[in-house]
Amino acid sequence: MRGISGLPSAPQSSVLQAVVVAVAVVQAAVLGLLARRGSWLTDDLSFLVQGGRGFAPSELLTPVNDHIAPGLRFVYAVFAEVAPLNHDVTVAWRVLMQAVAIVLMGRLLLRLLGPTWWVVAGTLFYALTPLSMPSFMSLSSGVNNLPAHIFGLLLLHATIDWYDGRRRRALACGPLSLLVSLACWEKSALILVTAVALALYLRDQPVRVWLRRTWMFAAALAVAVVAFGILYLTNGDPSSGRLPVGELGGLLARGFRVPLAALAGGPWTWDASDYGFSFASAGAGEIVVGAVVAGVLLLAAWRRDRRALLLWGSVVVYVLVTVLLVSYGRFSLFGIVFTVHYHYWSDLSIPLTLAVVLSARTLRMRLAVPVAAVTGLVAATVVSDAGFAREWAKNPAKAYFANVTAGLDEAGPTVNLWDTRMPPPIATALMDDPRLSPVLRTARIPFRLQEPGSEPLLVDDSGKLRPAQFAVWSRGEPASRSNAFCNLLLHGTEPLTVPLVPTQLGSATAEWFVKAAYFSNRENDVSVELVDADGTVAGLPASREWPAGVGSMYLGPSQRMTATAVRLRSSDPATNLCVENLEIGSPQ
Numbered sequence: 001m002r003g004i005s006g007l008p009s010a011p012q013s014s015v016l017q018a019v020v021v022a023v024a025v026v027q028a029a030v031l032g033l034l035a036r037r038g039s040w041l042t043d044d045l046s047f048l049v050q051g052g053r054g055f056a057p058s059e060l061l062t063p064v065n066d067h068i069a070p071g072l073r074f075v076y077a078v079f080a081e082v083a084p085l086n087h088d089v090t091v092a093w094r095v096l097m098q099a100v101a102i103v104l105m106g107r108l109l110l111r112l113l114g115p116t117w118w119v120v121a122g123t124l125f126y127a128l129t130p131l132s133m134p135s136f137m138s139l140s141s142g143v144n145n146l147p148a149h150i151f152g153l154l155l156l157h158a159t160i161d162w163y164d165g166r167r168r169r170a171l172a173c174g175p176l177s178l179l180v181s182l183a184c185w186e187k188s189a190l191i192l193v194t195a196v197a198l199a200l201y202l203r204d205q206p207v208r209v210w211l212r213r214t215w216m217f218a219a220a221l222a223v224a225v226v227a228f229g230i231l232y233l234t235n236g237d238p239s240s241g242r243l244p245v246g247e248l249g250g251l252l253a254r255g256f257r258v259p260l261a262a263l264a265g266g267p268w269t270w271d272a273s274d275y276g277f278s279f280a281s282a283g284a285g286e287i288v289v290g291a292v293v294a295g296v297l298l299l300a301a302w303r304r305d306r307r308a309l310l311l312w313g314s315v316v317v318y319v320l321v322t323v324l325l326v327s328y329g330r331f332s333l334f335g336i337v338f339t340v341h342y343h344y345w346s347d348l349s350i351p352l353t354l355a356v357v358l359s360a361r362t363l364r365m366r367l368a369v370p371v372a373a374v375t376g377l378v379a380a381t382v383v384s385d386a387g388f389a390r391e392w393a394k395n396p397a398k399a400y401f402a403n404v405t406a407g408l409d410e411a412g413p414t415v416n417l418w419d420t421r422m423p424p425p426i427a428t429a430l431m432d433d434p435r436l437s438p439v440l441r442t443a444r445i446p447f448r449l450q451e452p453g454s455e456p457l458l459v460d461d462s463g464k465l466r467p468a469q470f471a472v473w474s475r476g477e478p479a480s481r482s483n484a485f486c487n488l489l490l491h492g493t494e495p496l497t498v499p500l501v502p503t504q505l506g507s508a509t510a511e512w513f514v515k516a517a518y519f520s521n522r523e524n525d526v527s528v529e530l531v532d533a534d535g536t537v538a539g540l541p542a543s544r545e546w547p548a549g550v551g552s553m554y555l556g557p558s559q560r561m562t563a564t565a566v567r568l569r570s571s572d573p574a575t576n577l578c579v580e581n582l583e584i585g586s587p588q
Contacts, residue, residue, distance in 0.1 A: 013115045020106030020123050027127040028098040031136050034389045035091045039398035042428045043140035045439055051076030052084065052442035061231070066239040066329070068232045071184030075143045085401065085443035090139050097146035098136055102127045104153040105350070109357060111160050121370065122357035126349055128377060130384040131262045134278030135346040137392050145346040148188035151181035152350055155221075159195050162217045163202050170217060175224040182228040187325065187344075189225065190318050194351040197314040201307045201358070241328040248327065251339050255323035257282045258345050259315055259352055260290030265380025267342075270387050278342040278388065286380075297359040304362035311355035318348050397426045403463030404436070405445065411465060413446035416456045418468055418513070418587040419541075419557060423461035435557070450554035452547055458587050468587035470515055473508055474500040476566060476582030486578035490526065493575070496568040497531070498582055510586060512563055513556030514540060517581040523548050524577045526570050528555050530563040530584075537567070546577060557586075 040048075053059045055077050060070040075093075083089040106123040113119055132149070135141035158174030161167075181188040203210045244251070261267045266286030271279040282290075301308040322344055330338040338344070400423070408415060419437050421427050427434030436459055437449055450456050458468035476498040478487045490496040502508075514528060524546045530538045540555040566582055 016119050024099040024102035028095045032095040037393040038395040047076040049438045049442050051080035061235045063237040068236045072143045094142050101149040118361045126353040128381040129349050131349040132346040134342040141343040144185040147184040151177040152191035175220045179224040193317045194314045197310040243328045244331045255319045261286040263293040264289035265377045300362045301359040308358035314351040400463035407465040416448045416454045418456040452551045471588045472583045472585040474502045474584045477501045488579040490568045490577040492573050498566045507562050509562045511557040515583045516553045518579050519550040520577045524575050529567040530558050531565040533564045
C-alpha cells in the first residue's frame with residue numbers, strides 16, 4: 001500500500017483480482033451458512049404466494065406494501081416456479097449475488113486506485129461490514145438490496161467508463177442498471193448521490209468543460225428516473241406519512257450512529273427478538289471507536305486529498321435522506337425501531353467503503369497499523385455476525401415447515417385439512433393472508449381442504465398433523481318443526497337464516513369456522529354467510545358443492561366478527577337440503 005512501509009507497493013493486477021474473488025467466495029459462503037440457520041419470514045411467505053401467481057405485468061406491478069418493486073416480484077415468481085418453499089435455493093441465490101457484488105466492488109476499487117493493496121483492504125471492508133449482513137439473511141430484504149448493490153456498482157462502473165471514453169458502454173449500462181435497481185427498491189436511487197460524488201472526484205477539467213462533458217450521461221440517467229417515476233405514479237399505492245418533527249433530532253442522531261458503528265465493525269450487539277429482526281442501536285463502545293476512525297480518516301482526507309470528502313458528503317446525504325424517508329413512512333406505525341432497522345442501511349456500505357478507502361490510502365503508517373486495523377475489523381465483525389446469527393436462528397419456520405412437509409408426505413395427497421392460519425411469529429398481523437393453505441398451494445404440495453367425507457386434520461403450531469377437536473362457541477337454533485323430516489330446510493332459492501345460540505357465556509369475536517351436518521337426495525350448490533347483530537355479512541370461502549347423501553360440510557374461516565346468525569343461499573330452484581346441525585367455532 002502506498003504510504004505503508006514493509007509492503008510491496010505495486011502488486012500484480014491479476015494477483016489482486018484473485019484475492020478479491022477469494023474474499024468474495026469465502027465471505028458469501030460464510031453468510032450462506034449463517035443464513036441456513038434461519039428460514040422464511042412473514043414477508044417471504046406473502047411474496048412467495050404472490051410470486052406463485054406468475055409473471056404477468058399486472059402481478060409484477062402489484063404494490064409491495066406501499067412500494068412498486070417489479071424486480072422483487074419477478075425474483076419471487078422465479079422462486080415459486082423453480083423451487084417453491086425450498087429455502088436452500090434462496091440461500092444459494094443470495095450467495096451468488098453477494099459474491100458478484102463483492103467482485104464488482106473490488107474491480108471498482110482497482111479501476112479507481114490502480115494495482116495497490118488498498119484494493120484488498122477496501123474489498124474486505126465492504127465484504128465484512130455488518131451494514132449489509134442482516135439484509136442478506138432476510139430473503140425479502142436481500143431481494144431488495146442485493147440487486148441494488150450489484151446494479152448500483154454497475155452504475156458506478158458506467159460512470160468511470162464515461163470519463164474513460166467508453167461512452168457507448170456507459171450509455172448502455174448506466175441507465176439500465178439504474179432502472180433495474182429502482183425496480184427492485186425505489187430507495188436505491190440514492191446511488192445517484194454516490195455517482196455524482198464519484199464523477200466530481202474524477203473531474204480533471206474546469207467545471208464548465210466538465211459539465212459539457214457530463215450532460216449527456218446525466219440526461220440518460222434522468223430518463224431512467226423519469227421512466228420509473230411514471231411507472232410508480234401510474235401503479236403505486238403510497239401510504240400517507242407524517243414526519244415526526246419533535247423526534248427528528250433524536251432520529252437523526254440514531255441514523256448517524258449507523259455509519260460510525262460500521263467503522264468499528266458494529267453494531268456489536270443486536271436487540272433481542274423472537275424473530276430475527278435486525279434492530280440495533282449501536283452502543284457507546286463502537287460509537288467511540290467509530291468516531292476516532294472517522295476523525296482520523298476525515299483529517300487525512302482534508303490534509304492530503306480533499307476530493308475524498310465528496311464521498312463522505314454522499315454518506316451524509318444518504319443518512320439524512322434515509323432517516324427522513326423511513327421516519328415519514330414508518331414512524332407513526334412502528335416508532336423508532338424502524339429507523340434503526342438495518343435492512344434500510346444495507347447499500348450505505350457502498351459510499352462508506354469508497355469514502356474510507358479513498359481517505360485511508362493517503363495515510364502514512366507502518367505495516368503493523370493496517371494489519372492491526374484489519375484484524376480488529378475482522379474480530380468485531382465476527383462478534384456482530386455471531387450475535388445476529390443467534391437471533392436469526394430463533395426463527396421457528398424451519399422446523400415448522402419441515403414437520404408440515406414430512407407429515408403431508410406421509411399422509412398422502414388425499415389428506416383433508418382445516419384451513420387454519422400459521423402460528424405466530426411465522427404469521428403476523430402484517431400478513432394479508434396468514435393461512436397455511438396458500439403457501440402449500442404455491443409449493444404444489446397436494447392436499448384437500450375442508451372437503452366433505454372425512455373429518456379434517458389440524459396442522460398444529462409445531463407443523464405436525466393431528467386430529468382436531470372442534471371447539472363450539474354457538475349452535476344453530478332449531479326452527480319450529482314445520483316439516484316432519486327436517487327442522488332446517490333450504491328449499492329452492494329462498495335463503496335460510498338460522499339464529500345462533502351461544503354455548504359459552506357472552507359472545508366472542510373471532511375468525512369462525514362452521515361445521516354443518518346435513519342430508520339431501522341430490523347434489524346442491526349452496527353458499528354460507530355469517531351475519532352479526534348489525535347486519536354485517538361475511539361470506540365463507542369454501543367449496544359450494546354439497547354432495548348428495550348424509551354428510552358434513554366444513555366451512556371457513558370467516559372474517560373476524562361476532563356472528564349471531566348463519567345464512568344459507570342457493571341460486572338453484574331445485575335445491576333441497578336438510579341441515580341437521582350447525583356448529584360455529586374453531587378447530588383446536
